[in-house]
Amino acid sequence: MKDPKEMVITPAGPRPRNKVHAVGPGQIVRRTAEGTYVLVPETSSEGSRKSPVAPEELVLTPGGLRPKSLVHRIEPGAILDGSDGRYRMRHRSGRTLADFGVIPFRPVGRPLMPRNVFFPVPAAIPAFGSGWITYASWSNNTGTPVSRFATSWVVPPAPSTQSGQTIFLFNGIQNATMIYQPVLQWGPSGAGGGNNWSVASWYADGQTGQSFYSSLVNVNVGDLLVGVMTLTGQSAAGFSYNCEFQGIANTGLPIQNIQELTWCIETLEAYSITKCSDYPATDKTAMAAIDLRTGNTNPPVVWTVSDAVTDCGQHTLRFDDDALGNGEVDLWYRGGPFWTVGAGTIASGETQEWWFSWGGVGDVGPQLIQAEPLNASAHLTTTQISENLDANGHLTYFATVRNDGPNTVNFQWRGGGR
């Protein structure tokens, strides 16, 4: 007899044998209201009649596709409550309006997304990348919970081509189990929408879990959005938050008695992209005026950039590391006209020389190279640019930066040629 706790390998990694189940012909896997899974016959019998069980419709949400039955709208004025290990929609009075079942918990230590984005693409169809395209992240290890995370951005121009694509832009906070996010959306999702921009707040699990959203509200190109998540309470039962687009009615999605949210992100997410013109008809969206607080303070925040999909040149650039009301990262839909490299720190009055090397013989023609400060009250002067040809015939470029400002600051190099 085989040991039920023996570890076996599955496509999703090793796990105990008793957690791995063979699904036979004519069987389907069904998720119960309790959040567990059972194998049931593909056809059900009622008396002598047999009716087929149709596969459940999948709908798109931030985080990918999931069964429609797992996507729930939270009514305006209602609260999503996670106490006692279950999700319930409650009236402000405390009365339960709906019970969504038990809360699954994943091992702590890693953020939910983008590991759990689910969006299968048929292999026969050449596809552009989907899921989390490019993003910046910061993990709160200060020991004090995030109390406010706000970001301002302008609704970008519509994409110049329509291919049934869906684009999500958001700031968000997540833990190992759920993600909380005020989302700007182009295209359809489980909340609705189409070929127009709209906003809603979401609180979502990965592909096998539930997803909750507020009302979806249309917005216009050029509107200034302020996505805000606020810690509203903390007790033995858990943490409570609110998420909304500031000044846009019915976009609030309050939640209470859940696990702490710790990983902050600024993200471009997209699905069903068939060409680069399916992205908004602009180069980038500036996720600006970032106000990130832990308790009553603004912690030092240095964003980590991840460019997961680059088929159209998508990338994220840090612009301002100061989260006190003006921190900014830029989400680029396509390649930038110049290059960006390096991540340095330079003290007031200090001078640094950096080198820049390209492949082959290293010659990329004349290059304009400049140091860009990433902190406020910074003044960086690029004092000289040099070219050096070594004994192997390789050309290397050099640039020198001097900090003429009063503070030690972070910086990066930017440049380009013809």
Add this chain to the structure above:
Amino acid sequence: MAWTAGLGTIGPSETQEWWFSWGGNGDVGPQLIQAEPLGASGELSTTQISESLDANGHLTYFATVRNNGSSTVNFQWRGGGF
């Protein structure tokens, strides 16, 4: 995109620092900025270009010009990025 801005006058051996600001967050990428003399026998050297980020998250560019010629000359700034 090439641009032209400013109209200045600078004496022999004089140095001037000018600032250049764009809308939004002010970021127009790395910029080549040079002073162009508008009079005969003018020899102007653009000695340094700086970028400055202020407390409001706005990026401003600075350039410094020195007149290496023997005459006072008028000049303008020309520049461009990618």
